[in-house]
Amino acid sequence: MKLSGNTIFITGGTSGIGRALAEALHKLDNQVIISGRRKALLDEVTGANPGMQAIELDMENPASINAVSARLIADFPRLNVLVNNAGVMHIDNAAGAVDEAMLQTTVATNLLGPIRLIAGLVEHLKQQPSATIINVSSVLAFVPMAMSAVYSSTKAALHSYTMSLRWNLSDTSVKVLELSPPWVQTDLLDSKEEPRAMPLQEFIAETIAVLGTDTDEVLVERARMMRANPGPNEYAFVHEFNDILSQPPQ
Incomplete structure (x- = not known):
């Protein structure tokens, strides 16, 4: 992917990976448009990054996605990059009762929202x-975290959808990438101070470097072992990983 001269729409751009990625791409001479549900946070980010634009978007709401898709095409006719970053993560218990509100929110935001947004913009991107x-x-997506089974499942589904999307767009001008972060120091599960997680700016710097190559999967080094796990014997590492997470940090 070329790293400058793009018009880029990034969902979930008010915090964490989304904001840091938006700011890094903004500094590389791209027109960046971010989205989020709260105008005050959008204003804070754009205020700190003159020239960056923002649009309010509710990824759970199909009508909001349709309206924003139409507005993007009208207001930013050179839009050529979509980053489906918005996501929510909650602790759940797959061995017990499910919280219906959590289930609906997580699946809608992490999976249905990206699918709907792609559908709203893909014909424009093809042009x-x-x-x-x-x-x-x-x-x-490759090594599920048992204490967040719904979140892990939505990311596995998004991985599968991305592979299908890549095949379907293989004869067009649209390239399909998958960015699979490891544990990063963000607000997700209050991980900003988590010593086992990758520092956010270190993650962004390595991600930008990989984005600039001709790759379909954007993986930092810390992500490679977990990405390589799926296969006939994958459960052994999944079991070990979750056993480790169930212990208090040393």
Whole structure:
């Protein structure tokens, strides 16, 4: 992917990976548009990054996605990069009762929202000389975290959808990438001070470097072992991983 001269729409751009990625791409001479549900947070980010634009978007709401898709096409005709980054993560218990509100929110935001947004923008992206869709999944798509089974499942589903999307767009100008972060120091599960997680700016710097290559999967080094796990014997590492997480940090 070329790293400058793009018009880029990033969902979930008010905090964490989304904001840091938006700011890094903004500094590389791209027109960046971020989205989120809270106008005050959008204003804070754009205020700190003159020239960046923002649009309110509720990823759980199909009508909001349709309206924002139409507005993006009208207001930013050179839009050529979509980054599906918005996501929510909650602790759950797959061996007990499910919280219906949590289930609906997580599936709608992490899976249905990206699918709907792609559908709203893909015909426009096909008309661009060069375009990119980046779906942000997670290493938990490949090694699920049992205490967040619903989140892990949505990321596994997004990985599967991304592979189908890549095949379907293989004869077009649209390249499909998957960004699978490891554990990063963000607000997700209050991980900003988590010593076992990757520092956010270190993650962003390595991610930008990989984005600039000709790759379909954007993986930092810390993500590679978990990405490589799926296969006939994958449960052994899944079991070990979750046993480790169940212990208090040393």
